[in-house]
Amino acid sequence: MKQLASISLRLALICAVAAAVLALINSVTAPQIEYNREQRLLQALQEVSGDYEIGDAEETDAEKITARYPLSDQEGNLAGYTLRILASGYAGEMVLMAGYRLDGTVITARLLDNEETPGLGKEAEEPSYMEKFEGTGGDQRPVPQRKHELSEAQADGVTGSTITFSGIGEGIHAGSRYVAELGGEDE
Amino acid sequence: MNKEFTKGLVKDNPIFVQLLGLCPALGVSGLVVNALGMGAGVIFVMLGANIFVSLLKNFIPQKVRIPSYIVIIASFVTIVQMVMEAFAPELYNNLGVFVPLIVVNCAILGRAEAFASRNTLKDSVLDALGMGIGFTLGLTLIALVREILGAGTITLFAMGGFDGVIRIPILHLAPVRIFSLASGALLAIGLLLALFNWKSSAKRG
Numbered sequence: 001m002k003q004l005a006s007i008s009l010r011l012a013l014i015c016a017v018a019a020a021v022l023a024l025i026n027s028v029t030a031p032q033i034e035y036n037r038e039q040r041l042l043q044a045l046q047e048v049s050g051d052y053e054i055g056d057a058e059e060t061d062a063e064k065i066t067a068r069y070p071l072s073d074q075e076g077n078l079a080g081y082t083l084r085i086l087a088s089g090y091a092g093e094m095v096l097m098a099g100y101r102l103d104g105t106v107i108t109a110r111l112l113d114n115e116e117t118p119g120l121g122k123e124a125e126e127p128s129y130m131e132k133f134e135g136t137g138g139d140q141r142p143v144p145q146r147k148h149e150l151s152e153a154q155a156d157g158v159t160g161s162t163i164t165f166s167g168i169g170e171g172i173h174a175g176s177r178y179v180a181e182l183g184g185e186d187e
Numbered sequence: 188m189n190k191e192f193t194k195g196l197v198k199d200n201p202i203f204v205q206l207l208g209l210c211p212a213l214g215v216s217g218l219v220v221n222a223l224g225m226g227a228g229v230i231f232v233m234l235g236a237n238i239f240v241s242l243l244k245n246f247i248p249q250k251v252r253i254p255s256y257i258v259i260i261a262s263f264v265t266i267v268q269m270v271m272e273a274f275a276p277e278l279y280n281n282l283g284v285f286v287p288l289i290v291v292n293c294a295i296l297g298r299a300e301a302f303a304s305r306n307t308l309k310d311s312v313l314d315a316l317g318m319g320i321g322f323t324l325g326l327t328l329i330a331l332v333r334e335i336l337g338a339g340t341i342t343l344f345a346m347g348g349f350d351g352v353i354r355i356p357i358l359h360l361a362p363v364r365i366f367s368l369a370s371g372a373l374l375a376i377g378l379l380l381a382l383f384n385w386k387s388s389a390k391r392g
Contacts (some may be wrong), residue, residue: 011251023264
C-alpha cells in the first residue's frame, strides 16, 4: 500500500510540474497565436472584399457558411457579402474566404486552413489560383466546379489536384447561390 | 568525436538503420523546409526527454516508467507545438498533425527507454543530439529526393528578397509528380533504404 502511494505520488508530481511549465508557456504563446489568427483572417478579408467597406461578422443558418461580412460601397449602400465557407478537399475540410457582389458574382477568394498535398492541392493557396473564379457566379458565367468547365490553360493548372479544385469550386458556388438568394436583403 | 554522438548520424541512423520514426518520414518529407522544421522539433524534444529521463532515472518508479516518459515527451512536444504555432505559423500549418504526433515517434521513446534511463546526463545529451541530427539528416535526404523529383524545387526558409524556393531548370516545368504523393514517399524511402543496405553490405565485404 505504501509502495503504491509512493508510485502514485511520484507520477502525480511529474504531471503537476509538467502542467505548471505548460501553463507558463501557454500564457506567453496564446496571445501571439490569437493575434496570428486575427491577422490571417483580416488579410484574407481585405483581399477578397475588393474596395468595399467590410462590416462586422454575422452568423448564418447555412450549414457550410460559417460567417458572413456585409460589404458596403462609399455611399454606405449594401454592395455584397464576404463569406467564410467550409469546403471538402482531398485531405479533409478546407476553409475558404470569398467575396461576392449582390447578384452572387465572385469578387475573388482565398484558401485558408487546409491539409492539401504540398506541390499539388496546396497550390490553391496562391492568390493567382483564384483568378479562374473571379467574375463567375452571375447569370452569364457559372462558377466552374469541374475541370472540363475550365479553359485549356486553366485546366492544366489543376492537373493532379482536381479533387481540391472541385471542392473549392463547389464551396464558392454554394456561397454564390447563398448571396444571390439573399438578394441584397438582410435576413 | 564521442561515439555516443556519432553513432546516430550514420551507423545507427534512426530512419535508415533502426527504421524508427517512419511515420513523419513518410508524412512531412514533401518539402525540404518541412523536413528541417520537423527535424528541429524532434531534436528539441529528444534532447529535453533524454535530459529529464536521465536526471530523474532514480526518481521515476520502474512500474510507471513508460507513462512518466510519455508525460515528459508530451510536455516537450506541446511546448514545440505552442511555440511553433505562435512564432512560425506557416511552418506549423505545413507540418499539420505531425507536430503533435512527435509524441508517438518511437525514436524518441526508444532513446528514453533504451539509453537515457540507464546512462549519465552527458552521454544522454550526446545520444539525443546524435540521434536527433541523424533523424533530421535522414528526413532531409528523403525530402530532397521527393521535392527535387516531385516538384522540381528545393524549398527553404524565405529571407529578404529570396522567396525561399530554388527552382531546378527543366525539372521544375515537368516534374515526376508521383514523388510528391504518399506513394512517392514510400518509393523514395524504399530506394534510399536499398541504397543504404547496399552500401553497408559492400562495406562489410
